[in-house]
Amino acid sequence: MSAILDRMAGIVGAKNVVTDADAMVPYLKEWRDLFRGKAQAIVRPGTVAEVVELVKLAAETRTALVPQGGNTGLVGGQIPIGEGREIVLSLQRLDKIRAVDTDGDTMIVEAGVTLKRAQDAAEAAGRLFPLSLASEGSCTIGGNLSTNAGGTAVLAYGNARDLCMGLEVVLPDGRIWNGLRQLRKDNTGYDLKNLFIGAEGTLGIITAAVLKLFPMPAARATAFLAVPSPEAALELLNAAKAGAGGTLTTFELMPRVGLDFVLRHAAGARDPLSGPSPWYVLMEVSAQVPAGLDEAVETFLGEALEKGIVTDAALAGSLTQRADFWKLREMLSEVQIHEGGSIKHDVSVPVHATPEFLNRAIAAVEAMVPGCRPVPFGHLGDGNIHFNVSQPVGADKAGFLANWSKMNEMVHAIVAELKGSISAEHGIGRLKRDLLPGVKDPVELDLMRSIKKTLDPQGIFNPGSVLAKD
Numbered sequence: 001m002s003a004i005l006d007r008m009a010g011i012v013g014a015k016n017v018v019t020d021a022d023a024m025v026p027y028l029k030e031w032r033d034l035f036r037g038k039a040q041a042i043v044r045p046g047t048v049a050e051v052v053e054l055v056k057l058a059a060e061t062r063t064a065l066v067p068q069g070g071n072t073g074l075v076g077g078q079i080p081i082g083e084g085r086e087i088v089l090s091l092q093r094l095d096k097i098r099a100v101d102t103d104g105d106t107m108i109v110e111a112g113v114t115l116k117r118a119q120d121a122a123e124a125a126g127r128l129f130p131l132s133l134a135s136e137g138s139c140t141i142g143g144n145l146s147t148n149a150g151g152t153a154v155l156a157y158g159n160a161r162d163l164c165m166g167l168e169v170v171l172p173d174g175r176i177w178n179g180l181r182q183l184r185k186d187n188t189g190y191d192l193k194n195l196f197i198g199a200e201g202t203l204g205i206i207t208a209a210v211l212k213l214f215p216m217p218a219a220r221a222t223a224f225l226a227v228p229s230p231e232a233a234l235e236l237l238n239a240a241k242a243g244a245g246g247t248l249t250t251f252e253l254m255p256r257v258g259l260d261f262v263l264r265h266a267a268g269a270r271d272p273l274s275g276p277s278p279w280y281v282l283m284e285v286s287a288q289v290p291a292g293l294d295e296a297v298e299t300f301l302g303e304a305l306e307k308g309i310v311t312d313a314a315l316a317g318s319l320t321q322r323a324d325f326w327k328l329r330e331m332l333s334e335v336q337i338h339e340g341g342s343i344k345h346d347v348s349v350p351v352h353a354t355p356e357f358l359n360r361a362i363a364a365v366e367a368m369v370p371g372c373r374p375v376p377f378g379h380l381g382d383g384n385i386h387f388n389v390s391q392p393v394g395a396d397k398a399g400f401l402a403n404w405s406k407m408n409e410m411v412h413a414i415v416a417e418l419k420g421s422i423s424a425e426h427g428i429g430r431l432k433r434d435l436l437p438g439v440k441d442p443v444e445l446d447l448m449r450s451i452k453k454t455l456d457p458q459g460i461f462n463p464g465s466v467l468a469k470d
Contacts, residue, residue: 001040001063001085004057004061004063005017005019005040005041007057008041008043008054008057008087011045011050011053011054011057012043012045012046012050012054016043016044016045016046016093017041017042017043017044018041018042018043018044019041019042023042024039024041024042024088026071027039027042027068027071027088027090028079028080028088029079030071030072030073030074030076030078030079031071031072032074032337032344034076034431035079035081035430035431036079037079037080037081037084037088038080038081038082038083038084039066039080039084039086039087039088040084040085040086040087041087041088042087042088042090043087043088043089043090044090044092044093045089045091045093045094046093046094047094048094048110048168048170048176048207048208051089051091051094051170051205051207052170052174052176053174054089055170055171055172055173055174055205056173056174058087058460059172059173059174059458059460062458062460063085063086063087063460064080064082064085064086064087064459064460064461064462064463065086065087065088065089065205065460065461065462066078066079066080066086066087066088066089066201066462066465067089067091067142067146067201067205067461067462068088068089068090068091068143069091069111069112069139069140069141069142069143069144069146070092070114070135070138070139070140070143071138072135072138072139072143073143073147073426073427073429074344074346074426074427074429074431075423075426075427075428075429075430075431075432076429076430076431076465077146077147077200077201077427077428077429077430077462077465077466078143078201078429079430081430081464082463082464086463089205091111091112091140091142091205091207092112092140093112094110094111094112094113094142094207094208095110095112095113095114095117096109096110096113097110097113097117097118097121098110098208100121100122100125100127100213101182102125102126102127102213104182105127105212105213105214105215106165106182106210106211106212106213107121107122107125107129107210107211107213108180108182108208108209108210108211109121109141109208109209110141110142110207110208111140111141111142111143111145111205111206111208111209112140112141112142113140113141114136114137114138114139114140114141115131115132115133115135115136115137115139115140115141115144116136116137118131118141118211119131119132119136122211122213123216125213126216127213127214127215127216128213128214128215128216128217129163129211129212129213129214130153130156130157130163130214130249131144131149131151131153131157131160131163132151132152132153133149133151133152134330134333134334141209141211142205142206142207142209144160145160145161145164145167145196145197145198145206145209146198146199146200146201146206146427147160147198147200147425147426147427148160148161148197148198148425148427149425150379150382150384150424150425151379151425152250152252152329152379153249153250154379154381154382154384154425155248155249155250155251155379155381155382156247156248156249156250156286157214157249159425160197161194161197161198162212163211163212164193164197164209164210164211164212165181165182165183165184165193165210165211165212166179166180166181166183166193166209166210167179167180167193167196167197167206167208167209167210168180168206168207168208168209169196169204169205169206169207170204170205170207171204171455172203172204172455172456172457172458172460172461176207177192177204179192179193180208180209180210181210182210195451195455198427199466200427200428200429200462200465200466201461201462201465202452202456202461202462202465202466202467203451203452203455203456203461204455204461205461215288217247217286217287217288218287218288218289218290219246219286219287219289219290219291219292219293219294220285220286220287220293220322221245221246221284221285221287221293221294221296221297221315221316222250222282222283222284222315222316222321222322222325222326223281223282223283223284223297223301223313223314223315223316223325224272224273224280224281224282224313224314224316224325224328225280225281225282225283225301225304225310225312225313226273226275226277226279226280226310226311226312226313227277227279227280227281227309227310227311228277228278228279228308228309228311229278229279229355230253230279230354230355230358230359230380232279232308232309232310233253233279233281233309233355233380234351234352234354234355234380235309236281236283236304236309236310237251237351237380237381239300239303239304239309240283240285240300243300244283244285244296244297244300245285245287245292245293245296245297245299245300246285246286246287246293246296246297247285247286247287248283248284248285248381249284249285249286250282250283250284250381251281251282251283251379251380251381252281252282252283252329252377252378252379252380252381253279253280253281253354253376253377253379253380253385254279254280254281254282254328254329254332254377255278255279255280255374255375255376255377256276256277256278256279256280257373257374257375257390258332258375258377259271259280259328261332261335261336261338261339261375262327262328262331262332262335264335264338265331265335265338266327266331266334266335268327269324269327269328269331270324272314272321272324273312273313273314274312275312277311277312281380282325282326282328282329285297294315297315298315301313301315329377332375332377333386333388336375336388336390339373339390339391340390340391340395340397340400341390341391341395341397341398341400341401342375342388342389342390342391343388343389343400343401343403343404343407343408344386344387344388345385345386345387345388345389345408345411345412345422346384346386346422346423346424346425346426347384347385347387347411347412347415347420347421347422347423347424348382348383348384348385348415348420348421348424348425349383349385349415349418349419349420350383350418350419350420351380351381351382351383353383353418353419354380354383354385356418357385357414357415357418357420358376358385358387360414361374361376361387361411361414362374362376364410364411364414365389365407365410365411368403368406368407368410369391369392369400369403369407370392371392371393371395372389372390372391372392372400373389373390373391373392373393374387374388374389374390375388375389376388383420383424384424384425385424387411389407408435412435412439421439422435422439427466428465428466429465429466430464430465433464433465433466433467433468434468436466436467448466448467452467
């Protein structure tokens with residue numbers, strides 16, 4: 001291994017081969033502290049040519065590589081947890097924005113570009129790149145595509161997969177697939193890019209991508225709404241899609257307990273409404289015409305208040321107030337750590353089934369662990385609920401977290417009955433790898449294994465992630 005690292009240093013420079021134990025720590029632990037890994041080194045290529053040479057060396061020496069972007073993943077797919085012989089291939093230095101095409105509404109960026117930089121580059125050109133995540137300041141485009149990230153704008157624009165037109169990928173044998181096509185129409189065979197999007201670095205290393213851009217909205221209306229129930233929220237969603245005066249881009253559901261957590265632990269957070277409600281919706285509507293949107297949304301909300309599907313409402317009157325509303329939603333995950341142990345689920349069900357899922361799952365976990373505090377929140381507009389459960393007040397954290405597998409099994413069983421998915425937007429990684437055989441059709445799982453063996457016969461790309469090692 002020492003000789004291999006020396007050869008890698010010859011490719012990327014000695015300073016970009018990190019072997020010091022303390023310096024490696026930020027790359028070997030994910031922020032929820034569910035996974036802590038071991039590795040021989042962190043290697044940081046700065047060009048695609050360097051990635052190619054590193055992969056060729058890895059193939060020659062049968063050295064396992066774990067690709068990593070911003071290390072913001074939530075299922076451990078970016079953390080090496082084998083015997084410590086893997087190399088973490090950090091792509092953060094591949095950070096060039098290669099081109100912005102306003103005529104074709106596309107942008108070519110390298111894998112290490114952060115999502116926020118991509119958004120800013122699009123905005124500087126008068127365009128919108130709509131992928132939006134709470135971690136956008138540190139997550140990278142390569143990681144977003146490798147996990148098929150979702151976020152808060154899927155309702156209008158789709159997942160990362162829907163926002164990508166082409167890829168540049170280094171294959172496990174060191175070849176480059178140059179699929180950086182900026183074509184809206186291309187029916188020349190298999191759509192290879194979708195093999196690599198969502199594959200979590202197990203089939204190839206994404207080094208660059210063609211991203212779709214959109215016209216920048218001329219107006220946005222953002223509302224924070226109290227609703228009496230998930231059923232009312234669903235009724236509001238359907239009404240808003242039909243008549244809110246513009247394109248409904250965000251529709252986020254959150255419970256009162258989650259809002260209480262944010263108000264308790266997030267500096268500067270304030271309740272925008274006069275009294276408590278069991279549920280809330282953060283709704284945003286965009287339009288290409290600058291005038292009239294606020295008035296249209298006000299009219300729509302007035303009708304919703306008369307019907308009782310909204311019980312209180314606040315419409316942002318400034319950019320500052322809009323940011324305050326968004327903070328309440330974006331801090332929901334982070335503040336839960338202050339309330340003790342939290343058992344997480346990233347699930348989706350058909351949109352029409354979300355109220356049934358919430359009612360059944362909340363009742364099930366409360367019966368299983370009396371006093372636990374369900375904090376289900378997320379993207380009601382696309383059926384993706386982050387069904388998190390915080391420990392009872394004063395409970396033993398370790399004792400509560402010991403229920404993780406049993407609670408997952410119970411919640412996932414409800415998801416399966418409703419024909420949903422156990423991973424809506426976070427991926428499989430290592431956290432859910434062993435659950436996959438229980439939810440995937442055997443033929444589907446066999447096809448996945450066949451694709452992995454065909455593209456990576458030596459199993460050197462992210463071994464043990466998504467699919468268990470043979």
